[in-house]
Amino acid sequence: MANIGYITMTMALVLAFYAAFVSVMGAQRRISELVVSSRNAAFAVTALITSAVFILEYLLITGDYQTEYVYEVSNRAAPLFYRVTALWGGQSGSLLFWSWLLSLMTALAIAKKWNSMRLMMPYMIAVTQITVAFFLWLVVFNANPFAQLAFVPPDGAGLNPLLRHFGMAIHPPMLYMGFVSFVVPYAFAMAALITHQTSDVWTRTTRRWTLTAWLFLSMGLLLGMWWAYDVLGWGGYWGWDPVENASLIPWLVATPFLHSVIMQENRGMLKRWNMALIILTFCLVVEGTFLTRSGVLSSVHSFSQSPIGPLFLGFIFIMFVSSLYLFVSRWNELDSDNELDGLVSRESLFLLNNLIFLSLAIVVWWGTHYPLFSEALVGKKIIVGPPFFEQTTAPLWGVIILMMGVVPVVTWRRTSLKRMGQTLLLPAIVLVITMAVLTFVVGLKIWGAVVGFGLCAFALTTILLEYGRGVSVRHRKGESYPVALWTLIGLNRRRYGGYLIHLGTILVAIGIIGSRFYQVETQHNLAVGESMTIRSDFSGTYTLTYNGLREGNSPDDRIITEAVVNVTHNGQAVGELIPTREYFVVQEQPMTIPAKRSTLLDDLYVILAGWEGQGETATFKAFINPLINWLWIGSFVFIIGTLVAAWPTAQDSRERVSAPLGVVVK
Numbered sequence: 001m002a003n004i005g006y007i008t009m010t011m012a013l014v015l016a017f018y019a020a021f022v023s024v025m026g027a028q029r030r031i032s033e034l035v036v037s038s039r040n041a042a043f044a045v046t047a048l049i050t051s052a053v054f055i056l057e058y059l060l061i062t063g064d065y066q067t068e069y070v071y072e073v074s075n076r077a078a079p080l081f082y083r084v085t086a087l088w089g090g091q092s093g094s095l096l097f098w099s100w101l102l103s104l105m106t107a108l109a110i111a112k113k114w115n116s117m118r119l120m121m122p123y124m125i126a127v128t129q130i131t132v133a134f135f136l137w138l139v140v141f142n143a144n145p146f147a148q149l150a151f152v153p154p155d156g157a158g159l160n161p162l163l164r165h166f167g168m169a170i171h172p173p174m175l176y177m178g179f180v181s182f183v184v185p186y187a188f189a190m191a192a193l194i195t196h197q198t199s200d201v202w203t204r205t206t207r208r209w210t211l212t213a214w215l216f217l218s219m220g221l222l223l224g225m226w227w228a229y230d231v232l233g234w235g236g237y238w239g240w241d242p243v244e245n246a247s248l249i250p251w252l253v254a255t256p257f258l259h260s261v262i263m264q265e266n267r268g269m270l271k272r273w274n275m276a277l278i279i280l281t282f283c284l285v286v287e288g289t290f291l292t293r294s295g296v297l298s299s300v301h302s303f304s305q306s307p308i309g310p311l312f313l314g315f316i317f318i319m320f321v322s323s324l325y326l327f328v329s330r331w332n333e334l335d336s337d338n339e340l341d342g343l344v345s346r347e348s349l350f351l352l353n354n355l356i357f358l359s360l361a362i363v364v365w366w367g368t369h370y371p372l373f374s375e376a377l378v379g380k381k382i383i384v385g386p387p388f389f390e391q392t393t394a395p396l397w398g399v400i401i402l403m404m405g406v407v408p409v410v411t412w413r414r415t416s417l418k419r420m421g422q423t424l425l426l427p428a429i430v431l432v433i434t435m436a437v438l439t440f441v442v443g444l445k446i447w448g449a450v451v452g453f454g455l456c457a458f459a460l461t462t463i464l465l466e467y468g469r470g471v472s473v474r475h476r477k478g479e480s481y482p483v484a485l486w487t488l489i490g491l492n493r494r495r496y497g498g499y500l501i502h503l504g505t506i507l508v509a510i511g512i513i514g515s516r517f518y519q520v521e522t523q524h525n526l527a528v529g530e531s532m533t534i535r536s537d538f539s540g541t542y543t544l545t546y547n548g549l550r551e552g553n554s555p556d557d558r559i560i561t562e563a564v565v566n567v568t569h570n571g572q573a574v575g576e577l578i579p580t581r582e583y584f585v586v587q588e589q590p591m592t593i594p595a596k597r598s599t600l601l602d603d604l605y606v607i608l609a610g611w612e613g614q615g616e617t618a619t620f621k622a623f624i625n626p627l628i629n630w631l632w633i634g635s636f637v638f639i640i641g642t643l644v645a646a647w648p649t650a651q652d653s654r655e656r657v658s659a660p661l662g663v664v665v666k
């Protein structure tokens with residue numbers, strides 16, 4: 001079976017090269033049969049990689065431990081779910097998985113856009129198939145998931161226990177889907193340059209792809225945060241780890257791209273900028289994969305040092321230089337159709353939005369790569385810690401929240417300052433009142449946090465007022481409030497979906513400000529019957545009483561130790577928490593499972609850090625994370641908002657039909 005898997009991957013590699021080559025030849029020589037053949041080859045590549053993935057899944061599920069990859073990431077005791085998800089639990093499997101998702105997405109894009117984007121299609125096929133071929137090259141020659149051991153081990157080594165979590169099982173697929181989907185808008189952008197179709201056709205055609213890719217990337221980031229919070233047991237969710245940053249950086253470039261394409265579509269501006277951003281996003285996506293797969297930066301996620309690093313760098317270099325060449329050679333065609341009319345306008349806010357996001361991307365990129373530069377220059381790996389990232393990015397995030405508050409009242413071309421002042425008066429009053437209440441009534445002393453909460457209140461008010469205005473206009477025309485809200489959103493999904501995303505982002509910001517600035521932490525060693533207390537400005541005092549330890553074995557070779565802790569909040573009993581330690585016998589690795597009491601105001605987060613004897617005494621680490629659940633609630637709103645914005649409209653269908661038919665292929 002393993003040999004068949006390997007042969008299938010090799011055939012897919014050959015066909016991907018073939019598809020890339022004949023698509024360009026067909027377009028250049030105007031031989032439609034060749035372009036059709038390249039399309040069919042691209043579909044066949046997808047079918048072959050799908051077969052390879054199914055074969056690897058079969059080997060994982062049936063426990064074929066002579067296959068080295070299966071031995072490394074799976075074992076007999078692993079439940080079926082984790083045997084299946086072990087496909088992306090190690091390096092070579094995850095590279096095959098990456099290639100598979102990439103080929104699926106490109107096949108889908110080719111099938112969907114075949115009729116409407118005929119002129120660009122051959123070049124789009126070429127770019128996507130070159131990318132597929134690169135990843136297949138890695139799995140065929142450098143990280144073969146079907147490689148065989150010289151002997152048959154009785155059992156596998158098993159999946160890293162830290163990866164046995166639902167969040168971690170679905171976080172990589174989401175992230176990879178986000179990464180691979182960005183290849184589609186990039187490929188269309190390159191095809192637009194090659195075919196001199198530099199108007200907004202490529203941005204309009206790929207808008208929903210880009211939004212979907214962005215949604216997957218966002219969900220990947222959010223699921224990663226949830227996993228870190230739920231599993232790693234350090235009380236936080238974002239450690240500015242290089243692997244986390246590797247996914248955040250493309251997100252920080254893709255987000256301004258989503259906004260600046262709106263400028264290109266509405267005003268014919270920022271054409272060069274959009275090209276530059278999508279090229280950068282693609283290169284950063286591949287670089288992100290390089291950082292995580294090559295082991296070049298050590299972190300909990302990086303698998304191991306491997307020889308694939310130079311290949312990745314070579315691929316990024318080739319793609320970057322050829323994109324740059326095309327970009328520069330079409331420079332004049334990418335001229336703006338319009339100039340900036342007024343300084344106070346939506347256009348200038350979009351420009352500022354772009355500059356701030358890009359500054360964030362540069363700061364995070366620099367901090368993430370600093371250990372590499374320092375090692376190359378002075379021979380020492382100097383790690384840049386969270387304080388660098390937090391201090392440099394916090395003010396920029398503050399400006400972004402402020403702008404999200406201002407943008408609903410700013411119109412295209414120019415806005416009257418007087419009207420803007422009148423509309424923003426109420427939100428400004430809310431801002432001042434929020435800051436005053438937090439300072440003088442609640443007693444918060446960290447001014448950065450107070451300003452942050454004030455800005456969030458300001459932006460929330462403008463967005464809610466924007467919704468309120470739209471709904472009341474429709475209500476006055478006779479619609480009930482729910483119907484008015486529904487039709488308002490339905491008639492302008494991009495706008496109101498966008499504002500819903502902003503609303504979700506602000507709720508996420510509230511969760512981050514509360515939990516980052518006001519987290520409290522304590523650690524105590526308790527004998528059975530003893531208590532410890534922990535207090536926060538937000539929610540008062542929790543008392544934890546240790547009631548003993550219980551131990552048991554699970555069928556999948558885990559020794560489970562649970563501590564029973566009774567909790568009171570401000571003197572009222574609120575229940576029992578069970579912080580747990582699991583010991584994975586095969587991997588000889590312990591894992592901490594925190595216990596949580598969650599409310600809208602805070603999380604009480606308790607970890608069993610250790611114990612003596614049969615549990616006569618035990619050590620507990622407790623955290624209060626104020627407002628953290630707004631982060632998860634905001635994430636949910638954010639996802640709904642993106643679905644609203646990305647949902648197809650009647651206009652999307654019309655645009656599909658009216659896209660230019662350069663007609664090379666049948």
Ligand code: HEM
Pocket residue numbers: 207211255258259262349350353400401403404407408494495497498499501502505642645646
């Ligand atoms: C983390 C911060 C932000 C995120 C995640 C975000 C995300 C988004 C997304 C995904 C859309 C929908 C785009 C589409 O449907 O094509 C959108 C729409 C929009 N965004 Fe943002 N955005 C952020 C910040 C900002 C800022 C700072 C501005 C200020 C210039 C802004 C202005 C807008 C506008 C005006 C729209 C609606 C466009 C329309 O009416 O068609 N966004 N945003």
